[in-house]
Amino acid sequence: MCRLLAALPASKSRQGELIVQLSNLARCGVVPQGEPEGHSDNWGLCSYSNQQLRHYITMTESADGSKQLEKISGELKQYPQELVIGHVRKASIGDSSVLNAHPFIYNQYSFAHNGTIFDISKDILSEECQKIVTGETDSEIFFARIMQYVGEGNTTKNALLKTIKYIDKTFDYTALNCLLADGKTLYAIRHYNPKNTYVKTLAMAEYYTLFVGYEKEIPVVICSEAIPDAPYIWKPLGNNEMFTYELESNIWDINQSI
Numbered sequence: 001m002c003r004l005l006a007a008l009p010a011s012k013s014r015q016g017e018l019i020v021q022l023s024n025l026a027r028c029g030v031v032p033q034g035e036p037e038g039h040s041d042n043w044g045l046c047s048y049s050n051q052q053l054r055h056y057i058t059m060t061e062s063a064d065g066s067k068q069l070e071k072i073s074g075e076l077k078q079y080p081q082e083l084v085i086g087h088v089r090k091a092s093i094g095d096s097s098v099l100n101a102h103p104f105i106y107n108q109y110s111f112a113h114n115g116t117i118f119d120i121s122k123d124i125l126s127e128e129c130q131k132i133v134t135g136e137t138d139s140e141i142f143f144a145r146i147m148q149y150v151g152e153g154n155t156t157k158n159a160l161l162k163t164i165k166y167i168d169k170t171f172d173y174t175a176l177n178c179l180l181a182d183g184k185t186l187y188a189i190r191h192y193n194p195k196n197t198y199v200k201t202l203a204m205a206e207y208y209t210l211f212v213g214y215e216k217e218i219p220v221v222i223c224s225e226a227i228p229d230a231p232y233i234w235k236p237l238g239n240n241e242m243f244t245y246e247l248e249s250n251i252w253d254i255n256q257s258i
Helices: 009-028 067-078 138-151 156-170 197-201
Strands: 002-007 042-049 052-059 083-089 104-106 109-114 177-181 185-190 211-215 218-223 233-236 241-246 251-256
Touching (some): 002 009, 002 109, 002 177, 009 042, 009 067, 009 083, 009 218, 042 067, 052 067, 083 177, 104 138, 109 138, 138 156, 156 177, 218 241
Antiparallel strands (some): 002 083, 002 218, 042 052, 042 083, 104 109, 211 218
């Protein structure tokens, strides 16, 4: 259970301010019914510039009040990036170790997930992709499965969609909400499971949301929830919708993922 945030190219003048929002999301972001406040188990972020992964950090502390987060926010105000992906975590599988902090990185790929996939530890990955998994989380196995399909010759988009379809038919899960980037394109998907017991009984469809913040009809930021007082028009993605943003051309689109 987590909060996701992606600052898009149009956010360059406000990237530092947006990344500081990870602190607020860690402290008082929306939580499922009956859960204690906060997403404070760990946090991380990465950034891209000129289609290359430039900055990557994961921390075991909470983002709330983090001096390291404040430092990075200041750096982004001075040296904005094409894309910044941030994540604050409320652990469901795996402890608060830095190995379990998102985003996960493999070559130029980065991945952050919000949701829980049950029994995915039983998934059989290729020997090469087993090496990607260094922590205990279901999310990292989700990412490794995407990378396995990429390694088999699928495009990033097709590998992501193929993985979602595979998990859909193989495992029970609450949600597969995620951000995936390869340096050229960002993919953001909202995909929760209305059949899951927790989703049904705890009204978790209201937790597993994903919003796009627009300024003058241009997407600026993606976040698990609308950020209060941010000067954007927030529009939620529907369930099974995918937002795609090409970094070089600034072309974006929303369509059904499944």
